[in-house]
Amino acid sequence: MTMQPLRRTTFGLLGAVAITALGALPAAAQAPAAGGASILDAIKARGTLVCGVNTGLAGFAQPDSQGVWRGFDVEYCRAISAAIFGDPNKVRYVPTTAQSRFTALQSGEVDVLARNTTWTLSRDTSLGLDFGGVNFYDGQGFMVKTSTGVKTAKELNGATICVQPGTTTEQNLTDWARANNVQFTPVVIERLEELVSAYASGRCDAYTTDVSGLAATRSSQPNPAEHTILPDVISKEPLGPLLRHGDQRFADLVRWVHYALVAAEEFGITQANVAQMAANDTRPEVQRMLGKNGGLGQMLGVPNEWAVNVIRATGNYGEIFARHLQPIGIQRGPNALWTTPGGQQYAMPFR
Secondary structure, three states, rough: OOOOOOOOOOOOOOOOOOOOOOOOOOOOOOOOOOOOOOHHHHHHHHEEEEEEEOOOEEOOOEEEEOOOOOOOOHHHHHHHHEEEEEEEOOEEEEOOOOOHHHHHHHHHOOOEEOOOOEEOOHHHHHOOEEEOOOOOOOEEEEEEEEEHHOOHHHHHHEEHHHHHOOOOHHHHHHHHHHHOOEEEEEEEEEOHHHHHHHHOOOOOOOEEEEEEEEEHHHHHOOHHEEEEOOOOOOOEEEEEEEHHHHHHHHHHHHHHHHHHHHHHHHOOOOOOOOHHHHHHHHOOHHHOOOOOOOOOOOOOOOOOHHHHHHHHHOOOOOHHHHHOHHOOOOOHHHOEEEEOOOOOOOOOOOO
């Protein structure tokens, strides 16, 4: 392919101008909640957790035919609700785009963002936000039509590549292309549905995002075999739930909900046996985690049996992964437990 002078084609809600990965975001709305109340107290008073999710990504967050939200990220919203209320269903889901997600969180429109968001230094500092752990280790890749015969990303020299604005993906793509002397034309589209449609219709030669997102998109195509995810992984993309600065207790709770899911898998605690394990398992750490002693729930501002409620609602980390991600072709890889070769999922100690 012969590369034309680099141009940037932008489609979607924002017209011809797309913001950077940081976005044109306000510095306000960093207070924990209106009136000085803590976020956790405000959630309890409201009786509902407000969770920002994707507008629709198979395996991660997507409403089913009855309008019920399901997916890996959705399970984290349900788990947090179970920890707070003992009920995983006290959640209101707010779909957010890549560009609107940070504004929705900063403004207080949502309490927590559970939406395939990469932990970066700038997001962790400049935006007044906190990450609640890494619940999915990912990396950026490329997908092409199998019929193109393209085998590696470096063969995309001169190609048009679909990419979402307001993401780390844009900068990664530019950095990688410059380092590898690959010229390309970006086709920048905000809404995921429109971006996927542009790729599927041939408006761009390739689509780039996190490999998990590529797998989700491929699984939703009429014939997944017509699409190939290239072997190149050009970045590290540690994903996790995101919160506002200013309420450490709520941040602690979100973080330890994740650790409880991971530790439950390590300890062999499942959705089916959690009640039995709580009653009969004599391991000291298990007893503390499941609220038999130690008062850990009180330290987090929730009932001591919070972890039992979480695991009863969602199962452990491995169960969530198997239920939502393995069916779309995503394997554990670095998201296996640390006790597995190559696994990086590791829970902090419950003591």
